[in-house]
Amino acid sequence: MTEEQEIFHRHIQRAGLKRTAQRDLILDVFLRTEEHMSSEDLYRLVQREDPAIGQTTVYRTLKLLTDAGLAREVRFGDGRARYEHNYKHPHHDHLICAECGKTVEFFSGELEALQDSIAARHGFAPTHHTLRMFGICAECQRQLGQRKREETAAEPRVRFASAPGTS
CATH class of the missing domain: 1.10.10.10 (Winged helix-like DNA-binding domain superfamily/Winged helix DNA-binding domain)
Incomplete structure (x- = not known):
């Protein structure tokens, strides 16, 4: 068991x-x-x-x-x-993709030390915390970039000719 x-x-x-x-x-x-x-x-x-x-x-x-x-x-x-x-x-924090919902766990000693320092500066004794950082993962960034390129390519290109006598 x-x-x-x-x-x-x-x-x-x-x-x-x-x-x-x-x-x-x-x-x-x-x-x-x-x-x-x-x-x-x-x-x-x-x-x-x-x-x-x-x-x-x-x-x-x-x-x-x-x-x-x-x-x-x-x-x-x-x-x-x-x-x-x-x-x-072990304690960890999370990165969360706002597009697909993918979640990545991470630990940063530097971030923990900074949080402890901020708490101490304010006379605060933390018992626990959570950090959730929202953004867009690399895969979704690629997909969004591809969609943007496709949308741009599909936009009609209009050329305006100058009226005679104007430049």
């Missing part, structure tokens, strides 16, 4: 709940992924292995995983809650 499974089983036992094969499968599928998943994304993955598991069971189990400290809810500005690994998963 993995450490994460032990933590989860202790948590559900303390909550007065029973260990079930469905909860174990949802935990296993969650632990095998590295993406930021919505409950719907996880539900689709779980359905491949056990079509009898309902979406409500997946949602409730994600809540248990979060309460147990194994998952963390993250929001990227599109109104959807997503979940990522939390246990033994």
